[in-house]
Each structure stands twice: as structure tokens, then as C-alpha cells.
Amino acid sequence: MIFNFPFIAVIALIIIGLYAMVFRKNLIKMVIGITIIQSGVNLFLITLGYREGSVAPIFTSLPSGTEIPQGMAFPVPQALTLTSIVIGVAVLALMLSLIIHIYRHYGTLDVRKIGGEK
Amino acid sequence: MAIFESLLNTFETGSGFWNPIVWLVTILIIFLIIYILRGFGNKNYKINTEQVKPFLSGNPEYDKEKMHIKGSNIYWGFTESLKWIFDNLNKMHTGNTSDYILWFVVIISILFLVVGLI
Amino acid sequence: MSFIDFLLQHSPALIVAIPLLGAFLTPLISKINNRVRNVFVILIILITTILVMLLASDVFSGNIHTYVFGSQDLTVPLVRILFEVxxxxxxxxIIGSILLLVSVIYSWSFIDENSGLDKYYTLVLLLAAGMFGMMLTGDMFNFFVFLEITSIASCALIAFWTNKGKAVEAAFKYIVISSLAALFILFSIALLYGQYNALNIAVLGSVIQFSYLDKIALVLLIAALAMKAGIVPMHMWLPDAYGRAPASVTIILIGATQASLYGVFRVCFTLYGNTINLSSASIGWIIVLLGLITMLIGVAMALIQSDFKRLIAFSAVAEIGFIFLGIGTGLTLFANNQMFGLIGTTAMSGGIFHIINDSLDVGLLFLVAGAVYYATKETSLDKMGGLARHMKYTTIFFIIGLLAISGIPPMNGFASKLLIYESTFQLNPILSIVAILSSIMLLAVFVKVFHSAFLGPALPKFNGVKEVPKTMLFAMGIIASIIIIFGLFPDLVINNIVDPAVNALINYSDYIREVIPTFTGGF
Amino acid sequence: MNGMSRIVKTIASITFPLVMIYGLYIIAHGHLTPGGGFQGGAVVASGCAMILIAYGSVWTLGKIKEKNLSILESVGAICFITLAILGLGFGTVFFKNFLIGSEIIFGIIPSFGSTISNINTAGVIPLMNFAVGLKVIAGLFGIVLIMAYASTRRDKY
Amino acid sequence: MILDAIHILLPILIIASSLFAVLLKDLIAAAIAVAAMSLLLSLEFFILQAPDVAIAEAGVGACLTTAILVIAIKSTKRMEDEK
Amino acid sequence: MSKRNLFALIFFVIMAVFLFISSLMMHPFGNPEKTNMDDEIIENAQIETGTNNGVTSVVFDYRGFDTLGEATILFTAVAGVIMIFRRMNK
Incomplete structure (x- = not known):
């Protein structure tokens, strides 16, 4: 009984990521913020699918005496998280390549100095 | 011919109506009036002569670029009299990505207050 | 079973799968020839459009199509991915397919001078697949995946002109905003999953209870999707992105934005449909207020812009406000049966009709702006003038768009705005006064554009300007003719297309009952 | 990006085959043990990224071109969607697992509960694993390669 | 009991490394902190009985993400100078 | 602290408070309340799809369409990165 501590950690990760995006001035720090939020949501999905004292949903060399539905962790959140991780790396690559271009055009990474489109 | 009849249906909204036939007839009448008015025009108008040039009280004609009123000057009086509104609006649109995310956070927290507490 | 029946049965999957297959094949086909590639892309979009029309004609007659991936029967809808149309x-x-078809035809000559065209067409097809997936899916997580496809593809397309710093910057803003929105959507999907252990919209809609966590999820979903749809004050990415993208991309972006808007309505009406008595009034008023702010600020900002495409982008923001006003009025009265029968249905049909009108009008104006850019390489309104002397047909199309977007009678914008004015006037007169005021200001905005760009003396620097190529004129002509047809016969459109859509939103229990036949709720 | 020192290069080239074997094992045994197309693809792509860091992007780009990677990725994606569409052809709907129970290749159904691993099971899933693995290797390595190469190139605007 | 302690300890470490990633001024160090966070996250996934996700997170999050971040930082600017 | 940061901090705190409350309202860690969908998958995965790995059966069979979308996202990102770093002159 650990009083939902992993859920609190998830929210803390999301808040830290949002903090990085709102208060930090560097573009790469904003990207890192998105990565942190992404990790928080992934952790949330996996935490939702955990059952106390369960084993991974893999039948090969299953420990003997496992109850079949109740003794296994949820497979669906794990599949969703796999999708989410690959989406995260795709978005990250695109954002960083845009940042390289922005640096070439403006010569700075400060979020206040780029653009200026009113 | 059911489709054709349904094309000519009158569209009623409760206090107004819309019939394509009526509108087509109205547009035809407008064109007829325009045609008649055009018939009253002066017959001895000649292109490529002095008649075409604008008369500016005897002053020489300006450049073509100066004759044209620019787009941002057209509603000058309107924007000038409501300057405080437009100044505030311009201040709101900073073009800063962090601010965009900040507005998102603001809206989320306002909606939390409205939906979560009421 | 005939071939048509076969196509109809599998069309929900084929509508997504055919653009995807086309996107995967485009890098290989573009090895052959540029012309072959263009024809191939147009063919793919044309086939998809035909399938959409086929599916729509069947759905509008009253059937709801479901398609389960990987299994034949509907007995196990809990575990598999479900498409529900x-x-x-x-x-x-239908809106998406029209915009895509027009955009691809327009791209033929508009984008022809640039490099990297095979990637461009690949991304357009991927964007098409993402859009259709968002519109047709019946599964929350699948919706999220297609949302991400849409946003990544649109981000890459916004940055198409990478030699312009502002385009790259707009693309960066877009991807940051949309990936943040997508992460919050994923978070709220996870909240719902943790409570009810289901991902299907219909299954979730049948068991939802409006507990505290449900409220949190509802707020996050509405805020994130509204940000993707460009609601004030979260609209600021939209003028940047619309203004800097190539015009042929912008018209597809309108479709992607409308898909997010569809997400808002799906969440409010179907996912939270069962709790509508608890939620509808407050959520409805929030949506109405957001719509009002959106209209006013969008149109006020449009008035002081001097960049052609940015100006149109702000008026597109204002137009989205009209849609929100119409739908929100309906949602406000949803729990009140008697008032809803009087006012609500009118307001909702106005709002839904305005979705298609908005995308057509704004799309036509963007295409005109693109044509002006193509001919003059100029975007600032201050430097234009006298273009009507060189570009006759473009001017005519601009006039049609101007009349349509500001709701002048012979065009389609009038019909939907009339419905919205009438219904909101009965709810609260101030709402309709604000709506009429912003509509008038929209007319003022576009009169300004018409004067400064198309009228005036023939400027010497535009002496060599010629009319744009025929394919671009053809693309604009398609939209203009649809606008005129919709404007002349609005009754036809409302009876055959809009009213079924309104009924589908209102009767959410039909949507749920298609998956869970034992569901007893709703009206 | 330039290459690193000789020690790094030697160690990277020794470790590279091991990483590759591990990644391919993960792909091939995706339906039996933890792993699958994505995980194995990510492992192989990170091995390739190690070679890229050690030897430099210019050298790597001389060995393998980004266009070939792009085509490889297209092929992987086409294989995947073709397997999905074959479900419509041989079975009845998209993503129908049409090989399962067919006793041909990968057609055996394992008995319920804890079993020993038999690679000849799971229908189209191993084939899909291979298609996705190919796609993920090409895609992720392609991203890293292009970004590393482009960061050395200085275009003027 | 010891599992409970790990379930508390690992999230704390993850939060700490994410704070480092946000607050450090040196961007390379921040990227390394992100890598450490991903590695700890994959350990947490393994303890939460998700070995599939753990492999993917270790391969993608700890290796490729860091590689891309470092490439981007090297081609732009290393230090974050706020004024 | 500037005016903007103060304004930001207020709304930030409101949002954080609501989210933390939501994390306390979740079901207890490790004891999910409803399990019907996942139980059904675990029970049927081996028979229906022939895989010993439950996650793979979900990824490629039960939710195969999501995986197609995921592969598409990777494809999109690669196409986007190649397009962003292309040479502009033809």
C-alpha cells in the first residue's frame, strides 16, 4: 500500500514538463519539456495496467501456479505505450530538425527573439 | 421530375424564406436596370485621349503608386478611434510560443474552475 | 453480392487504406516521371472521393456503418478497433474529400517550380489518410493516432518553403502546439481507460458517469481539441501557420482544423451524451462564450492586418466562432426538451451547415491569395493594386468568395448565418447582435482587400503580370460553382446533408446502440 | 560530423554485430518472448547510430544513401499494408489473421497456458514483425543519418 | 515490501532527473539527464511487468533520443544564455 | 518576477491542484476496478491469434490498425525530415 505514489509522480512529471515549456526561454528546453510530458503519460498508461503481484502477459515459460486472467498485467496499455513511444521519437526528430533550421535563419534559440510576427 | 421540383422548394427558417426563383428574377431585374442605365451613357467617349485622364484642379497627375490608397490606410479613422482596443489586441499577440502554451494553461484552469466546482 | 455492395461494406477501411497505400507507393512511382506521379496522386484522391460519396449516400439514407478490423462479426466489439460512420x-x-481534390488539382501548376515534390505529394496523401481516419474512427486511441498523423504531416507541409525563416518558425509553433494538445488528449484517454477499461467511443459513452475524473478528462479533451481548432485565445498558431504555408497546403489545413472541430462535437455529444443532463448547460455556455470571443477578436485582428494570407487566416478564426456559436446554442438547450425543439435544432443545423460553408469560402479565398502570390510574388496588401486589370477570372472568384464569407444573400454563407441569427436571437438577443456585427466587419475586411489589391490604377511594376494557369482556375472554379449551387438551393442541402448530420449528433443513443444493442438510454 | 578516435572505431565495429544479432533476435522472436518489430528495430537502429557516431556521418553516407533508406522504408510499409489487405483477400476483413490454423507456415496454434516456445505459430504476426522491423530500422536510422549529415552542411539562405 | 520501496524510490529518481533536465543551463548535460530519465523509466517499466515497453524505451528513449538531441545541440548552440 | 510570470504562476497552480486531486481520486495503485476487456484478451489471445506474447497479439492483431497508424507516423516523420533538409534549388 503506497498511496497512489506513481500517479502523483505522473502528475509531477506533467507539471515539470509544462513548467519547462512556459517559463524556459530556450527552444531545446521546450522540446525537452515535451519529452518529459510524454514520459509522464507513458508512465501513466503502464501504471494503469499494473496489477499487484502479477507477471508480464507472456505465456512462454510462465511461472507455474499463475492464475490466467488475474495474475497477469494488462496487455492493452503496453501496446498503447509502444505506439506512444514511437510517436514521441517521430515528433522529436521533426521538432529538432526545425530548430536547426530556425537557428540557421535567426542565429538564436531564444524564444522571445525569433519571429516577431504580430 | 421530383428532384427538379425539390430544387425549387422554398427554404423557410421560421421568420424568413429563401426561394431561388425569386432571387434569380431579382438579379435579372437588377441587370436589366444596369443595362438601361448604361444606355443613357455618353456616346462620344473616346479611349486613349485627354478625356480618360483624371482632373485634379489643374494640378499635375501624381505617380500611379501614390494615387492608390494603401491597404493599411483604408480604415484609418476607425482604427485610430478604437486605438486602445487594437493596442491591447496587438499586445496579446506576441508571437511567442511560450505564451501560446500559457493561454492553453489559462483556459484549462478556467474550465476546471467552471466545470469542476459548479 | 455485387461489387458495389462489396465496396460499400469495406468502404470505411478503404477510404483510409487507399491514400495510405498511395502514399507508400508515391516514392517509388515518382522515379518514373513527374507527370505520372501527379496523375497517380489525383487518381488516388479521385477514387477516395468516389468511395466517400458512395458511403455518404448510403449513410444519409439512415444506416450507420460499422467496420471491425480483424474480425467479421460485431460480437466482440470490446477488444478490436471499430470504425463507425x-x-x-x-x-x-465529404468536406475533406472536396478540399483534397481541389488542393491536388491546384497544386499541379502552383507548386510546380519547387524541388522535393515527391515528398510533398506523399505528405498530402498521408494528411488525407489522417483526416479521414479522424473523421471515421470509433475508437479513442485510434483518433489520437490519426490526430498525430495529421499534425506531423501538416507541420512538414507548412515548412515546405524552408528558405523562408517565418515558414519554419510557423511550422515549429504548429508542431509544439499540436503535440502538446495530442499529449493532453492521450492523458484524458488514459483517464477514461483507467476508469472504465474501454477505448471504444460507443462503449465509453454507454457507461460514462460524470465523476470527478470524467470532468477532468472532458475539460482536457475540449481544451486540447479547441486549441487544435483555433479557438480564441488559443488561436495564435493558426494565422502563423495558415499565413506561411503554400496556398495549396492551407486549403487542406482547413480540413484538418475542421476534423478537430468534429472531435469537439463528438466528445460533447456522443462520448458524454449519456451525462448530457448534467453537463450540457455549463459546457454549452462555455462553448457559446468561446464562440463569441472568437468571432470578435478574429474579425478585429483581421481588420488591421496588411498581409493577404494572414488577414484571411484571422477571418477563418472568426468563421470558426460562428460554428461554435451555433452548436453551443444547441448544446445549451439540450437538456430542455421543449426549448430544444423550438430553437436548438435550428441553431445546430445552422452551425453544421456553416462548417461546410466556412471551409468552402475560406478555401476559395486562400486559393485566390495563392493565385495572386503565384502571379506577382507579393503578399503584402500595401504593395498591391490594380490587379483586376491583369487577372480577370481571379477577381471574379474573389468577389464570389467575398460575398460568400460575409453572408450576402445570393451566396451560401447567407443561409447558414440566417439560421444562426434567428435561433440565437430567441435564446439571447445579444448573441445575435454580436454575430451580425462581426459579419458586417467581415464584409468591411474583405472590401478593404478588394479595394487595395484589385482596384485602383494599374501599377507599373505589375505590367508583366498574367492570368494564372488553367488548372488553378479550374480548381477555383470547382469551389466557386459549389458555393453558388449551395447558395441558390440551400433547402436541398439542408434536407439531404445537414439534417441527417444534426440528427446523428442529437440521437447519440443510435450511435451507441449500433455497438451495444442492449443500451437503454437517451431519448 | 567527423569520426572519433581509433579506439572508439575498433570497439564500435566489434560491438556492432552483437547488437545486430540481438536486435534481429528480438524481431524474429517477437511473438514468443518480449519484443517485436518496433523494439528490435529500435535496437538495430541504435546500433547503426553507434557506428554513425564512431565513424562520422560523411563516411556513413558514402556507404549507404538516404534515398535507399527511404525506398527500403517504403517497401517495409507496403509489405505491412499488403499483409493487411491480404486479410481482405483471403479472409474477410482487413487485418484478418488469415494464416492462423492453416497448417502451412506459422499456422500452428499453441496449447493454452504455459507452453514452450514454438516459432512456427501466430499466423501473419511474424511476417508483420519482419515488415515493421525493416521499416523501423530504415526509418529511425534514416532520421539520425539525415540529421547528422545536414548538421555538417551549411546552406546559405 | 521491498517492491513497494522500489515503487516509491524509482519515481522520485525519475522526477529528480527530469528536474535536472529542466534546470541545467548546459544543454548537453540536460540531454544526458533526459537519457538518464529514460533509462530509469525503462527500469520502472520493467518492474511494472512491461518488458516489451522497457526494451522499446531503452532503445528509443535512452539511445536514439539522446543521439538526436546531441546532434541538434551540436549544430546549434551549447549553452542556454538567459537574459 | 515579471507580471507575465506572476500571471502564469497563478493559473499554473490552479491547474496543478486540480490535477493532483485527480491523481488522488484514481483507483488504488495495483488494483484496477474494471478488467473485462483485458481479461478477455488474455484469455483468448493464445487461441485466437496463436501468439505466446500477449502484447504482440494486441499490437498486431487486436489493435493492428493502430500499429499501421504508428508505422505511418514514422514514415511521415522521415518524409518530413527529408523534405525539410532538401536542397531548395531544383
Whole structure:
């Protein structure tokens, strides 16, 4: 009984990521913020699918005496998280390549100095 | 011919109506009036002569670029009299990505207050 | 079983799968020839459009199509991914297919001078697949995946002109905003999953209870999707992105934005449909207020812009406000049966009709702006003038768009705005006064554009300007003719397309009952 | 990006085959043990990224072109969607697992509960694993390669 | 009991490394902190009985993400100078 | 602290408070309340799809369409990165 501590950690990760995006001035720090939020949501999905004292949903060399539905962790959140991780790396690559271009055009990474489109 | 009849249906909204036939007839009448008015025009108008040039009280004609009123000057009086509104609006649109995310956070927290507490 | 029946049965999957297959094949086909590639892309979009029309004609007659991936029967809808197409989805898919077809035809000569065209067409097809997937899916997580496809593909397309710093910057803003929105959507999907252990919209809609966590999820979903749809004050990415993208991309971006808007309505009406008595009034008023702010600020900002495409982008923001006003009025009265029968249905049909009108009008104006850019390489309104002397047909198309977007009678914008004015006037007169005021200001905005760009003396620097190529004129002509037809016969459109969509939103229990036959709720 | 020192290069080239074997094992045994197309693809792509860091992007780009990677990725994606569409052809709907129970290749159904691993099971899933693995290797390595190469190139605007 | 302690300890470490990633001024160090966070996250996934996700997170999050971040930082600017 | 940061901090705190409350309202860690969908998958995965790995059966069979979308996202990102770093002159 650990009083939902992993859920609190998830929210803390999301808040830290949002903090990085709102208060930090560097573009790469904003990207890192998105990565942190992404990790928080992934952790949330996996935490939702955990059952106390369960084993991974893999039948090969299953420990003997496992109850079949109740003794296994949820497979669906794990599949969703796999999708989410690959989406995260795709978005990250695109954002960083845009940042390289922005640096070439403006010569700075400060979020206040780029653009200026009113 | 059911489709054709349904094309000519009158569209009623409760206090107004819309019939394509009526509108087509109205547009035809407008064109007829325009045609008649055009018939009253002066017959001895000649292109490529002095008649075409604008008369500016005897002053020489300006450049073509100066004759044209620019787009941002057209509603000058309107924007000038409501300057405080437009100044505030311009201040709101900073073009800063962090601010965009900040507005998102603001809206989320306002909606939390409205939906979560009421 | 005949071939048509076969196509109809599998069309929900084929509408997504055919653009995807086309996107995967485009890098290989573009090895052959540029012309072959263009024809191939147009063919793919044309086939998809035909399938959409086929599906829509069946759905509008009252059937709801479901398609289960990987299994034949509907007995185990809990575990598999489900596509569910009701009239609202089909309505959105029609809009998407029209915009895509026009955009691809327009691209033929508009984008022809640039490099990297095979990637451009690949991304357009991927964007098409993402849009249709968002509109047709019946599964929350699948919706998220297609949302991400849409946003990544649109981000890459916004940055198409990478030699312009502002385009790259706009693309960066877009991807940051949309990936943040997508992460919050994923978070709220996870909240719902943790409570009810289901991902299907219909299954979730049948068991939802409006507990505290449900409220949190509802707020996050509405805020994130509204940000993707460009609601004030979260609209600021939209003028940047619309203004800097190539015009042929912008018209597809309108479709992607409308898909997010569809997401808002799906969440409010179907996912939270069962709790509508608890939620509808407050959520409805929030949506109405957001719509009002959106209209006013969008149109006020449009008035002081001097960049052609940015100006149109702000008026596109204002137009989205009209849609929110119409739908929100309906949602406000949803729990009140008697008032809803009087006012609500009118307001909702106005709002939904305005979705298609808005995308057509704004799309036409963007295409005109692109044509002006193509001919003059100029975007600032201050440096234009006298273009009507060189570009006759473009000017005519601009006049049609101007009349349509500001709701002048012979065009389609009038019909939907009339419905919205009438219904909101009965709810609260101030709402309709604000709506009429912003509509008038929209007319003022576009009169300004018409004067400064198309009228005036023939400027010497534009002496060599010629009319744009025929394919671009053809693309603009398609939209203009649809606008005129819709404007002349609005009754036809409302009876055959809009009313089924409105009924599909209102009768959410039909949507749920298609998956869970034992569901007893709703009206 | 330039290459690193000789020690790094030697160690990277020794470790590279091991990483590759591990990644391919993960792909091939995706339906039996933890792993699958994505995980194995990510492992192989990170091995390739190690070679890229050690030897430099210019050298690597001389060995393998980004266009070939792009085509490889297209092929992987086409294989995947073709397997999905074959479900419509041989079975009845998209993503129908049409090989399962067919006793041909990968057609055996394992008995319920804890079993020993038999690679000849799971229908189209191993084939899909291979298609996705190919796609993920090409895609992720392609991203890293292009970004590393482009960061050395200085275009003027 | 010891599992409970790990379930508390690992999230704390993850939060700490994410704070480092946000607050450090040196961007390379921040990227390394992100890598450490991903590695700890994959350990947490393994303890939460998700070995599939753990492999993917270790391969993608700890290796490729860091590689891309470092490439981007090297081609732009290393230090974050706020004024 | 500037005016903007103060304004930001207020709304930030409101949002954080609501989210933390939501994390306390979740079901207890490790004891999910409803399990019907996942139980059904675990029970049927081996028979229906022939895989010993439950996650793979979900990824490629039960939710195969999501995986197609995921592969598409990777494809999109690669196409986007190649397009962003292309040479502009033809």
C-alpha cells in the first residue's frame, strides 16, 4: 500500500514538463519539456495496467501456479505505450530538425527573439 | 421530375424564406436596370485621349503608386478611434510560443474552475 | 453480392487504406516521371472521393456503418478497433474529400517550380489518410493516432518553403502546439481507460458517469481539441501557420482544423451524451462564450492586418466562432426538451451547415491569395493594386468568395448565418447582435482587400503580370460553382446533408446502440 | 560530423554485430518472448547510430544513401499494408489473421497456458514483425543519418 | 515490501532527473539527464511487468533520443544564455 | 518576477491542484476496478491469434490498425525530415 505514489509522480512529471515549456526561454528546453510530458503519460498508461503481484502477459515459460486472467498485467496499455513511444521519437526528430533550421535563419534559440510576427 | 421540383422548394427558417426563383428574377431585374442605365451613357467617349485622364484642379497627375490608397490606410479613422482596443489586441499577440502554451494553461484552469466546482 | 455492395461494406477501411497505400507507393512511382506521379496522386484522391460519396449516400439514407478490423462479426466489439460512420462523420468526410481534390488539382501548376515534390505529394496523401481516419474512427486511441498523423504531416507541409525563416518558425509553433494538445488528449484517454477499461467511443459513452475524473478528462479533451481548432485565445498558431504555408497546403489545413472541430462535437455529444443532463448547460455556455470571443477578436485582428494570407487566416478564426456559436446554442438547450425543439435544432443545423460553408469560402479565398502570390510574388496588401486589370477570372472568384464569407444573400454563407441569427436571437438577443456585427466587419475586411489589391490604377511594376494557369482556375472554379449551387438551393442541402448530420449528433443513443444493442438510454 | 578516435572505431565495429544479432533476435522472436518489430528495430537502429557516431556521418553516407533508406522504408510499409489487405483477400476483413490454423507456415496454434516456445505459430504476426522491423530500422536510422549529415552542411539562405 | 520501496524510490529518481533536465543551463548535460530519465523509466517499466515497453524505451528513449538531441545541440548552440 | 510570470504562476497552480486531486481520486495503485476487456484478451489471445506474447497479439492483431497508424507516423516523420533538409534549388 503506497498511496497512489506513481500517479502523483505522473502528475509531477506533467507539471515539470509544462513548467519547462512556459517559463524556459530556450527552444531545446521546450522540446525537452515535451519529452518529459510524454514520459509522464507513458508512465501513466503502464501504471494503469499494473496489477499487484502479477507477471508480464507472456505465456512462454510462465511461472507455474499463475492464475490466467488475474495474475497477469494488462496487455492493452503496453501496446498503447509502444505506439506512444514511437510517436514521441517521430515528433522529436521533426521538432529538432526545425530548430536547426530556425537557428540557421535567426542565429538564436531564444524564444522571445525569433519571429516577431504580430 | 421530383428532384427538379425539390430544387425549387422554398427554404423557410421560421421568420424568413429563401426561394431561388425569386432571387434569380431579382438579379435579372437588377441587370436589366444596369443595362438601361448604361444606355443613357455618353456616346462620344473616346479611349486613349485627354478625356480618360483624371482632373485634379489643374494640378499635375501624381505617380500611379501614390494615387492608390494603401491597404493599411483604408480604415484609418476607425482604427485610430478604437486605438486602445487594437493596442491591447496587438499586445496579446506576441508571437511567442511560450505564451501560446500559457493561454492553453489559462483556459484549462478556467474550465476546471467552471466545470469542476459548479 | 455485387461489387458495389462489396465496396460499400469495406468502404470505411478503404477510404483510409487507399491514400495510405498511395502514399507508400508515391516514392517509388515518382522515379518514373513527374507527370505520372501527379496523375497517380489525383487518381488516388479521385477514387477516395468516389468511395466517400458512395458511403455518404448510403449513410444519409439512415444506416450507420460499422467496420471491425480483424474480425467479421460485431460480437466482440470490446477488444478490436471499430470504425463507425454515422451521418456526421460522412458529412465531414465529404468536406475533406472536396478540399483534397481541389488542393491536388491546384497544386499541379502552383507548386510546380519547387524541388522535393515527391515528398510533398506523399505528405498530402498521408494528411488525407489522417483526416479521414479522424473523421471515421470509433475508437479513442485510434483518433489520437490519426490526430498525430495529421499534425506531423501538416507541420512538414507548412515548412515546405524552408528558405523562408517565418515558414519554419510557423511550422515549429504548429508542431509544439499540436503535440502538446495530442499529449493532453492521450492523458484524458488514459483517464477514461483507467476508469472504465474501454477505448471504444460507443462503449465509453454507454457507461460514462460524470465523476470527478470524467470532468477532468472532458475539460482536457475540449481544451486540447479547441486549441487544435483555433479557438480564441488559443488561436495564435493558426494565422502563423495558415499565413506561411503554400496556398495549396492551407486549403487542406482547413480540413484538418475542421476534423478537430468534429472531435469537439463528438466528445460533447456522443462520448458524454449519456451525462448530457448534467453537463450540457455549463459546457454549452462555455462553448457559446468561446464562440463569441472568437468571432470578435478574429474579425478585429483581421481588420488591421496588411498581409493577404494572414488577414484571411484571422477571418477563418472568426468563421470558426460562428460554428461554435451555433452548436453551443444547441448544446445549451439540450437538456430542455421543449426549448430544444423550438430553437436548438435550428441553431445546430445552422452551425453544421456553416462548417461546410466556412471551409468552402475560406478555401476559395486562400486559393485566390495563392493565385495572386503565384502571379506577382507579393503578399503584402500595401504593395498591391490594380490587379483586376491583369487577372480577370481571379477577381471574379474573389468577389464570389467575398460575398460568400460575409453572408450576402445570393451566396451560401447567407443561409447558414440566417439560421444562426434567428435561433440565437430567441435564446439571447445579444448573441445575435454580436454575430451580425462581426459579419458586417467581415464584409468591411474583405472590401478593404478588394479595394487595395484589385482596384485602383494599374501599377507599373505589375505590367508583366498574367492570368494564372488553367488548372488553378479550374480548381477555383470547382469551389466557386459549389458555393453558388449551395447558395441558390440551400433547402436541398439542408434536407439531404445537414439534417441527417444534426440528427446523428442529437440521437447519440443510435450511435451507441449500433455497438451495444442492449443500451437503454437517451431519448 | 567527423569520426572519433581509433579506439572508439575498433570497439564500435566489434560491438556492432552483437547488437545486430540481438536486435534481429528480438524481431524474429517477437511473438514468443518480449519484443517485436518496433523494439528490435529500435535496437538495430541504435546500433547503426553507434557506428554513425564512431565513424562520422560523411563516411556513413558514402556507404549507404538516404534515398535507399527511404525506398527500403517504403517497401517495409507496403509489405505491412499488403499483409493487411491480404486479410481482405483471403479472409474477410482487413487485418484478418488469415494464416492462423492453416497448417502451412506459422499456422500452428499453441496449447493454452504455459507452453514452450514454438516459432512456427501466430499466423501473419511474424511476417508483420519482419515488415515493421525493416521499416523501423530504415526509418529511425534514416532520421539520425539525415540529421547528422545536414548538421555538417551549411546552406546559405 | 521491498517492491513497494522500489515503487516509491524509482519515481522520485525519475522526477529528480527530469528536474535536472529542466534546470541545467548546459544543454548537453540536460540531454544526458533526459537519457538518464529514460533509462530509469525503462527500469520502472520493467518492474511494472512491461518488458516489451522497457526494451522499446531503452532503445528509443535512452539511445536514439539522446543521439538526436546531441546532434541538434551540436549544430546549434551549447549553452542556454538567459537574459 | 515579471507580471507575465506572476500571471502564469497563478493559473499554473490552479491547474496543478486540480490535477493532483485527480491523481488522488484514481483507483488504488495495483488494483484496477474494471478488467473485462483485458481479461478477455488474455484469455483468448493464445487461441485466437496463436501468439505466446500477449502484447504482440494486441499490437498486431487486436489493435493492428493502430500499429499501421504508428508505422505511418514514422514514415511521415522521415518524409518530413527529408523534405525539410532538401536542397531548395531544383
Amino acid at each position: 454515422d451521418a456526421m462523420s460522412a458529412f465531414m468526410a
